[in-house]
Amino acid sequence: MIQNYINGVLVPALSGRYLDIYEPATGKVFTQAPDSDAPDVALAVAAAKAAFPSWSQTSQQERHDLLSDIAVRITQQLPELAAAESRDNGKPLWLAEKMDIPRAASNFDFFANAITQFASETHETTGNALNFTLRQPIGVVGCISPWNLPLYLFTWKIAPALAAGNCVIAKPSEITPLTAFMLGEICIAAGLPPGVLNIVHGLGHTVGAAMSAHPDIKAISFTGSTRTGAEIAKVAAPMFKKLSLELGGKNPNIIFADCNYEKMLATTLRSSFSNQGQICLCGSRIFVERPLYERFKHDFVAKTIQLRVSHPTDPQAKIAAVVSKPHFDKILSYIALAEAEGGTILCGGKAAQVSGDAYQDGWYIEPTIIEGLAYDCRTNQEEIFGPVVSIMPFDTEEEVLHMANSTEYGLAATLWTENLSRTHRFTKALETGIIWVNTWLNRDLRTPFGGVKHSGVGREGGFEALRFFTEAKNVCIEYTT
Numbered sequence: 015m016i017q018n019y020i021n022g023v024l025v026p027a028l029s030g031r032y033l034d035i036y037e038p039a040t041g042k043v044f045t046q047a048p049d050s051d052a053p054d055v056a057l058a059v060a061a062a063k064a065a066f067p068s069w070s071q072t073s074q075q076e077r078h079d080l081l082s083d084i085a086v087r088i089t090q091q092l093p094e095l096a097a098a099e100s101r102d103n104g105k106p107l108w109l110a111e112k113m114d115i116p117r118a119a120s121n122f123d124f125f126a127n128a129i130t131q132f133a134s135e136t137h138e139t140t141g142n143a144l145n146f147t148l149r150q151p152i153g154v155v156g157c158i159s160p161w162n163l164p165l166y167l168f169t170w171k172i173a174p175a176l177a178a179g180n181c182v183i184a185k186p187s188e189i190t191p192l193t194a195f196m197l198g199e200i201c202i203a204a205g206l207p208p209g210v211l212n213i214v215h216g217l218g219h220t221v222g223a224a225m226s227a228h229p230d231i232k233a234i235s236f237t238g239s240t241r242t243g244a245e246i247a248k249v250a251a252p253m254f255k256k257l258s259l260e261l262g263g264k265n266p267n268i269i270f271a272d273c274n275y276e277k278m279l280a281t282t283l284r285s286s287f288s289n290q291g292q293i294c295l296c297g298s299r300i301f302v303e304r305p306l307y308e309r310f311k312h313d314f315v316a317k318t319i320q321l322r323v324s325h326p327t328d329p330q331a332k333i334a335a336v337v338s339k340p341h342f343d344k345i346l347s348y349i350a351l352a353e354a355e356g357g358t359i360l361c362g363g364k365a366a367q368v369s370g371d372a373y374q375d376g377w378y379i380e381p382t383i384i385e386g387l388a389y390d391c392r393t394n395q396e397e398i399f400g401p402v403v404s405i406m407p408f409d410t411e412e413e414v415l416h417m418a419n420s421t422e423y424g425l426a427a428t429l430w431t432e433n434l435s436r437t438h439r440f441t442k443a444l445e446t447g448i449i450w451v452n453t454w455l456n457r458d459l460r461t462p463f464g465g466v467k468h469s470g471v472g473r474e475g476g477f478e479a480l481r482f483f484t485e486a487k488n489v490c491i492e493y494t495t
């Protein structure tokens with residue numbers, strides 16, 4: 015049974031209530047997590063406030079050592095953590111082993127080192143003054159994360175917050191709480207002082223809302239949907255909390271005829287369907303220059319049909335279960351909408367049957383390619399967040415730029431071309447926070463990460479994250495000459 019991690023110990027919700035947690039591969043309940051509420055958040059905040067004076071005074075080296083130790087322990091427990099992540103989320107086990115858990119360890123390792131390199135500015139003012147910037151931890155901060163990359167995104171927020179000297183209240187998604195619970199156990203084993211990190215499980219409109227509204231949580235780092243980001247901002251902004259919001263996307267994948275074709279095709283298969291299409295960076299709108307369109311369509315459909323849809327522990331599974339029944343229904347409803355909007359389903363388009371008696375009630379969807387839709391229809395404007403992509407031909411740079419920039423989102427874009435001048439024109443003109451050219455999901459943790467428009471506010475990653483989790487205080491000292 016999953017427990018909260020508050021003030022260094024594992025405890026149930028004060029109410030004693032629990033939420034059922036489902037295994038997407040089977041559609042069955044497999045564990046329960048605390049159904050916490052505002053009083054649990056208040057308890058966690060009290061513990062964090064009590065821990066802050068001493069934690070914020072630890073040296074960078076001490077924090078480095080503790081966070082590095084947590085990274086080592088995550089790596090040591092990789093098999094158990096990956097199995098838990100795959101069971102909780104429905105993703106292929108090999109993917110959790112290769113991507114999610116190694117990245118969670120890297121997040122701790124990276125910020126353990128980054129804090130030892132973090133520096134602030136000095137400005138010498140002509141005449142007789144020197145300004146320097148103090149970068150101080152904020153105090154108690156909140157981290158709220160989604161279900162698609164559970165431990166990966168949870169630790170991406172917690173690690174920089176702790177490294178910068180803050181105490182943290184963290185809430186994982188109620189849909190995938192298991193590895194967050196295991197992280198609490200790891201922190202206890204590593205000797206993280208009580209109250210420095212508190213993990214409170216529960217629903218968004220109870221625990222999450224209580225975090226947004228708590229006056230002693232001074233900053234919120236949130237990753238999730240645009241709608242929830244707006245709800246959090248509505249509560250937190252009038253309280254003048256610092257906000258980092260990493261929200262939804264509807265990312266364009268723009269393919270020019272001069273691209274490296276084989277590399278583009280293999281990468282586009284990944285950028286369309288990895289993690290069942292449930293990565294905020296997946297390219298769900300694929301624009302193909304007309305001379306290449308028919309060839310691409312033929313090859314892309316042929317390769318997509320070969321992707322094996324199977325249960326998460328099948329080592330050959332390229333696509334496993336989507337995360338929940340409501341999400342399964344939502345994706346299928348968007349496929350129905352695409353047909354109603356005049357789209358043609360080139361492959362997929364329905365729930366997938368996988369072999370094995372245990373998996374007959376699981377939530378599996380065939381990888382789906384749609385063509386023939388207008389760029390501005392709902393299917394091409396709204397986030398589906400599943401194994402569903404739309405392909406569209408284009409004739410000119412102006413046309414594809416207009417279509418690519420036409421959504422309210424602006425998270426990531428992928429561009430395939432060997433033309434250097436075009437690359438520069440597009441990287442300037444695309445309205446996104448992240449652009450990959452001739453690659454996808456090639457991540458360097460030092461780079462600024464985040465979106466524009468309705469995809470978010472603020473940047474994570476590297477020193478950007480450490481800047482977010484600190485307050486800049488300018489000190490101006492005038493001296494006599």
Ligand code: NAD
Pocket residue numbers: 158159160161162167185186187188216217218219221222223226237238239240241242243245246260261262263293294397399425465469470
């Ligand atoms: P969600 O917004 O439903 O939930 C995210 C988290 O917010 C959960 O922990 C949830 O409990 C909590 N929450 C819900 N209502 C809340 C409220 N009123 N107050 C405070 N917290 C609340 O998102 P999801 O369905 O878990 O995740 C999918 C979404 O996340 C997609 O839109 C995807 O694009 C986005 N996402 C974005 C990024 C990025 O880096 N930009 C990364 C991953 C996922």
